Amino acid sequence: MTAPIVVIGAGWAGLAAAVRLADAGLSVTVVEESPRLGGRATAFVDRESGERVDNGQHVLFGCYRETYAFLRRLGTAGLAPLQPRLELTMVGPEGERARLRCPRLPAPWHLVAGVLRWGAIPVSDRRTALRLRHVIKEVRRDGAAAVAARVSAGTTVDGWLAEHRQSSKLTEWLWHPLALAALNQSPATASAAPFVRVLGELFSSDPSSASVGLPAVPLDELGAVPAKAFIESRGGVVHQRAPARIELNDRGAIAAVYAGDTRFETARVVSAVPWFAFGRLFPRGAPPALVQVADRAAATESSPIVTVNLWLDGPVLEPGERFVGLVRGPAQWVFDKRALWDDRAGHIAVVASGADSIARMDNAEATETVMRQLRRLLPRLAGLKLLRSVVVREHRATFSLAPDAPPRPGAVTELPGFYLAGDWTDTGLPGTIESAVLSGHRAAEAVLRDIRRV
Numbered sequence: 001m002t003a004p005i006v007v008i009g010a011g012w013a014g015l016a017a018a019v020r021l022a023d024a025g026l027s028v029t030v031v032e033e034s035p036r037l038g039g040r041a042t043a044f045v046d047r048e049s050g051e052r053v054d055n056g057q058h059v060l061f062g063c064y065r066e067t068y069a070f071l072r073r074l075g076t077a078g079l080a081p082l083q084p085r086l087e088l089t090m091v092g093p094e095g096e097r098a099r100l101r102c103p104r105l106p107a108p109w110h111l112v113a114g115v116l117r118w119g120a121i122p123v124s125d126r127r128t129a130l131r132l133r134h135v136i137k138e139v140r141r142d143g144a145a146a147v148a149a150r151v152s153a154g155t156t157v158d159g160w161l162a163e164h165r166q167s168s169k170l171t172e173w174l175w176h177p178l179a180l181a182a183l184n185q186s187p188a189t190a191s192a193a194p195f196v197r198v199l200g201e202l203f204s205s206d207p208s209s210a211s212v213g214l215p216a217v218p219l220d221e222l223g224a225v226p227a228k229a230f231i232e233s234r235g236g237v238v239h240q241r242a243p244a245r246i247e248l249n250d251r252g253a254i255a256a257v258y259a260g261d262t263r264f265e266t267a268r269v270v271s272a273v274p275w276f277a278f279g280r281l282f283p284r285g286a287p288p289a290l291v292q293v294a295d296r297a298a299a300t301e302s303s304p305i306v307t308v309n310l311w312l313d314g315p316v317l318e319p320g321e322r323f324v325g326l327v328r329g330p331a332q333w334v335f336d337k338r339a340l341w342d343d344r345a346g347h348i349a350v351v352a353s354g355a356d357s358i359a360r361m362d363n364a365e366a367t368e369t370v371m372r373q374l375r376r377l378l379p380r381l382a383g384l385k386l387l388r389s390v391v392v393r394e395h396r397a398t399f400s401l402a403p404d405a406p407p408r409p410g411a412v413t414e415l416p417g418f419y420l421a422g423d424w425t426d427t428g429l430p431g432t433i434e435s436a437v438l439s440g441h442r443a444a445e446a447v448l449r450d451i452r453r454v
Contacts, residue, residue, distance in 0.1 A: 005384070006030075007272055015223065019070065024444075029236065030237070031242050032242065036224075037280045041056065044225060053390060061202065061213065061216070076125050079216050084211070095377045107206055108203035125168075126170065143200070148322065151191075151192050156192055174189070178199075185303045186314060205314065243280075244257055257259045303399070304359040313387060322339040419446050419447055
């Protein structure tokens, strides 16, 4: 059996690549070892409640240009509507609430004004945000990627914030929650460059860049399921429950891809598997052209996310609230799935990023740890009965962004016909859906460029 192009991995990166290639008129074969599509951003059915549950809550932003372009092509962008402007409620260590609301001003001054008017912290602390104005000007002049590239390689997020003299209160209430959400790693150890890239994108000239988009459906219904339908409607095939391995010929070139026991002859492969699965593609070891990529992938460390899904006999958040942020840990965000999915859900999702300690707890301990935090901060929880909890651990949710982490590879490799996608590749972004989709689009464009040269 022959296949002109094989995409290995049906997470958001692989599906974005396959959709872009299918849209260009090519027949694409997608191979995925899991029974579910969507990779680390998918959903499953809870066996007791019968509800769909995301394997981790994902938040989109208006600056996710590649993601929303992908969703528009699938016809699902309306299922993750953006706020008209950024509004964010944070709950402090003593249960105090403060809403950050951006006024209707030109970007990026709507964000600056929102922070300066934010009652969560003293005025003197808010004003330290103005010390970032030269960064904002550079972003507007040179772009977020260029500004992030200038950050010293060894600088951590905390080091960068200290260099820019951000107050401890503003850091605790805004910059640390943002860094944890974006990087999934402690600001004390995460590299500053991707954080600055995120800040640059949020502070861009588009006022909607910082607006939050929350999926109104389970994650697989937003991306994976319609992507599969798109690919198949254009003559492609998506194989699930099919572990992939690559066969090389005597010259070390790509000869075929095995999807389980099925062999597809091909000369072009897009690898969209995560860093921790890359080495499994080559049963006899990576070819010389990919040894460096394989070694760096193997040396890349991971950071966990834990989501504790709770079914309670009453609402936890205030009327009209869909999510809130929690200052200080162990969890940082609470999402009301009832408000997001209407009558399709009856649970809340409590998210702990960079959650090494919670990831090591058993289910009962993780649930009690989160419940103890919520009881202290959310008054409406008093008197409510916990009906059920489902703890989802993604031990390898994202790759490490420590300053000494291995370099990230690009889309084009030294092995002819072999391309890389995945949030861990060199997009300049942290391990987000936007990084995954951007990498998939870049890999697809590299394939198309090579095809045009032939």
